[in-house]
Amino acid sequence: MKLLACYLFQGLSPSQLERIAAITVEQQIEKGHWLFKEEQPATSVYLLKDGAIELVTLVEDAIEIPVSIIRPDNGCLGIGALVEPRLYSLSARCLQNSLVLRIEQSELHGLMQDDIEMHCTIMTNLAKKMLERLKETRQEVKIHFMNLVRSVTF
Amino acid sequence: MKLLACYLFQGLSPSQLERIAAITVEQQIEKGHWLFKEEQPATSVYLLKDGAIELVTLVEDAIEIPVSIIRPDNGCLGIGALVEPRLYSLSARCLQNSLVLRIEQSELHGLMQDDIEMHCTIMTNLAKKMLERLKETRQEVKIHFMNLVRSVTF
Numbered sequence: 001m002k003l004l005a006c007y008l009f010q011g012l013s014p015s016q017l018e019r020i021a022a023i024t025v026e027q028q029i030e031k032g033h034w035l036f037k038e039e040q041p042a043t044s045v046y047l048l049k050d051g052a053i054e055l056v057t058l059v060e061d062a063i064e065i066p067v068s069i070i071r072p073d074n075g076c077l078g079i080g081a082l083v084e085p086r087l088y089s090l091s092a093r094c095l096q097n098s099l100v101l102r103i104e105q106s107e108l109h110g111l112m113q114d115d116i117e118m119h120c121t122i123m124t125n126l127a128k129k130m131l132e133r134l135k136e137t138r139q140e141v142k143i144h145f146m147n148l149v150r151s152v153t154f
Numbered sequence: 155m156k157l158l159a160c161y162l163f164q165g166l167s168p169s170q171l172e173r174i175a176a177i178t179v180e181q182q183i184e185k186g187h188w189l190f191k192e193e194q195p196a197t198s199v200y201l202l203k204d205g206a207i208e209l210v211t212l213v214e215d216a217i218e219i220p221v222s223i224i225r226p227d228n229g230c231l232g233i234g235a236l237v238e239p240r241l242y243s244l245s246a247r248c249l250q251n252s253l254v255l256r257i258e259q260s261e262l263h264g265l266m267q268d269d270i271e272m273h274c275t276i277m278t279n280l281a282k283k284m285l286e287r288l289k290e291t292r293q294e295v296k297i298h299f300m301n302l303v304r305s306v307t308f
Binding site: 057059060063065067079080082083084089116117119120123124126127128130131133134135137138140141142144145146147148149151 | 211213214217219221233234236237238243270271273274277278280281282284285287288289291292294295296298299300301302303305
């Protein structure tokens with residue numbers, strides 16, 4: 001997978017992408033294993049090179065709600081690592097044996113400290129994506145709300 | 155209200171804040187009036203100096219769902235103006251006669267183009283806030299989900 005396939009890195013120059021590629025580490029994760037858990041300190045961002053990873057959130061520590069499935073062509077995981085308080089906001093479990101590219105937050109932070117244009121581009125991409133996700137999630141709230149209204153009305 | 159009261163401008167230097175203050179325009183809005191509507195092109199960000207403004211979203215163009223109430227000490231409005239596709243993601247209506255500080259997106263964009271550190275700080279603040287809002291909104295989805303589970307179970 002190319003780094004550019006991740007929304008975070010859209011708009012970066014070839015040399016900026018090379019510097020990020022140089023700090024990625026390949027990691028194999030077996031089917032059923034957790035890559036990270038919700039509310040844990042977020043130390044890495046991950047790109048998926050092969051396989052499939054499910055993002056879920058827990059309700060009352062018991063029931064899992066699926067949020068999305070990440071495949072090699074649709075995004076990255078662990079973006080909680082990029083902003084304070086640097087906690088994973090969801091849990092990630094491998095649906096298949098997977099190959100990820102791990103980027104240590106501290107190393108990416110170092111690159112961004114040395115290159116404010118890279119920092120600005122990544123943060124702008126992140127803000128844009130978070131606003132999109134927020135709108136999608138509000139849409140889910142609306143659907144639940146309408147179901148509630150209908151169940152009371154009929 | 156001081157600009158620093160808005161999360162977007164946290165961490166900016168006094169001279170950066172002065173440059174932003176210089177492009178703000180005071181605007182009176184009467185109780186009941188709409189400051190902007192969901193999905194319209196977002197041309198300005200607003201800070202509330204006095205009054206109260208309600209953020210709502212419409213379901214099926216008919217039912218309003220309240221999202222939050224903005225008061226002079228808790229945030230800003232219209233942050234959809236800061237990222238592509240620059241649309242307001244909610245509608246904003248004055249609950250009381252209000253005084254806002256309007257910041258034209260095009261003027262703020264100009265300041266950020268001239269000062270990449272300002273740009274980077276504002277985008278980092280925005281990304282952090284959007285991730286917080288996303289987590290809060292997922293929490294609402296969880297509550298609806300659990301109500302649904304309970305209504306099926308009992």
